[in-house]
Amino acid sequence: MLAWALLAGAAAATLAWGWVALVSGAGAVLDHPLDEPTAEPVGPLAGVTVVVPGRDEADHLPQTLQELLAQDTRRPHRVVFVDDASSDATPEAVAGLAAAFGDRLLPVRNEQEPPRGWVGKCWAIQRGLAAAGLLADGPVEDAAPADPGGSGGDWLLFTDADIHHAPDLVRAAAAHAEARGADVLALVPRLVFGGFGERLVQLQLVVALSVMLPLKKAVDPGRPEALTGGAFILVRRRLYAAAGGHAAVRGEVVEDLKLGQALKAAGGRMAVAVAGERLWCRMYDGWADQWEGLTKNAYPGLDRRPLVAAGLGAATLVCNVGPAAYLPAALALAGSGGGAAAWVAAGVAMLALALQAASADAARRLCGLRWWWALSVPAGSAAYLAILAASAWRCTFGGNLWKGRRYPAPPAAE
The missing domain is CATH 3.90.550.10 (Spore Coat Polysaccharide Biosynthesis Protein SpsA; Chain A)
Structure with missing residues (x-):
């Protein structure tokens, strides 16, 4: 069951990043x-x-x-x-x-x-x-x-x-x-x-x-x-x-x-x-200024829609962060007798990571960063998930803060 779960997650990530790299025109x-x-x-x-x-x-x-x-x-x-x-x-x-x-x-x-x-x-x-x-x-x-x-x-x-x-x-x-x-x-x-x-x-x-x-x-x-x-x-x-x-x-x-x-x-x-x-x-x-600036924007940028934010967070976890966990887990499972499904899951996870890096390469070049930054999507996405969660909490319960001003939380979009 674990092997099949890893395969499903890796397949979802591969399809998502394949679309980004080959169809979307993101770069x-x-x-x-x-x-x-x-x-x-x-x-x-x-x-x-x-x-x-x-x-x-x-x-x-x-x-x-x-x-x-x-x-x-x-x-x-x-x-x-x-x-x-x-x-x-x-x-x-x-x-x-x-x-x-x-x-x-x-x-x-x-x-x-x-x-x-x-x-x-x-x-x-x-x-x-x-x-x-x-x-x-x-x-x-x-x-x-x-x-x-x-x-x-x-x-x-x-x-x-x-x-x-x-x-x-x-x-x-x-x-x-x-x-x-x-x-x-x-x-x-x-x-x-x-x-x-x-x-x-x-x-x-x-x-x-x-x-x-x-x-x-x-x-x-x-x-x-x-x-x-x-x-x-x-x-x-x-x-x-x-x-x-x-x-x-x-x-x-x-x-x-x-x-x-x-x-x-x-x-x-x-x-x-x-x-x-x-x-x-x-x-x-610096980090503190970045945290304040991005928590100001992350949830409002989704029109304060809780379901959209939850869906985006789940997709980010499965497709962005997940492949970096699917690969070692599948390899460990395959090495301990997990069967063909575990080996397939490992291969699909590797493909997902390759497509992910290819998709991030245009952004990496736009930012003038070294080649290996294209491999940073899992770690960077995990950090951004924390920012999105903090933004949703702040905008919903505490009001948004920027440049010393706090703005009350408006009703969420329907």
Whole structure:
């Protein structure tokens, strides 16, 4: 019976990873690099307004904000930085940059806590848009994006305060989107890691996202899926207004993904590209920061659906973690006279591990990690299961915690 149970688990894992490796197109994003920057054409170019929310980011801003302000482009562009009630030296860092760059930087200090129903990042962005004159008249918490008028062809760029941008990135990104007739461009950054725990967990996150949100669905106008992340979302103002802006996702902790879905639902055509060395970040500063950040996102990213979370957890245990246990167990059973079923189970478990590593290889290359990290799926998935369980518990019973704010648990989706 044990041999047959091991064989069933190994077979399930083989089928799942075989589909990922051979059918899903999970690694297709590597085939879509950001175009090399070209000389900008003569004549008027669509402008870019960059909106950057930040809270206690004094360690990053002297470099990251300056990189945005000093972009090499002929496009009219300005940066709106929203200091979301920082308690560190963020105001001083921003003041120094404002003195150096003048009108190109609009600093906004937000000391108003998010109104009921708003999460902090969305509220900070809303306040920044209001200060920049990009919202319609009325109370800020209820204001929709202003009608851009004319062609509405100017761009809004949403990025985070800890993201690093190459000098030619805005030029390259806008040209990439315009060449494809896209209304939205999401760029995939290169991740930089500080330690073993960051590599182990974040690689599995990249693998999971590539499976759950494959590029071919994200760029299909007929599909609702999006592949947008907080590192870089470039969107036409007219589409952003049509989708309702960040007010439409005001209560979403994973607002970047939900914004992408709203933009597609409003008729936006999406492009996705890998930025390579031109866009990079370290997502979390050590294990504790990573734990807080991922427990913030894991369960809300599943729309707080307990059955979906339970199903995903079970599938992860059987297909991701299981093969690393099935193989030694089957070999031990076969060596002690477990019969042909045990030997078959061992062989199928080896095939599952090989397909698993092949599927993880694209994510491993995207993250710039050594070859053997493709073998880390079982250990990384086990760690992520703990994060998912903690996220579900926190969001259900304690409220979600991020950047010093705790958000009450809303009702679970039906």
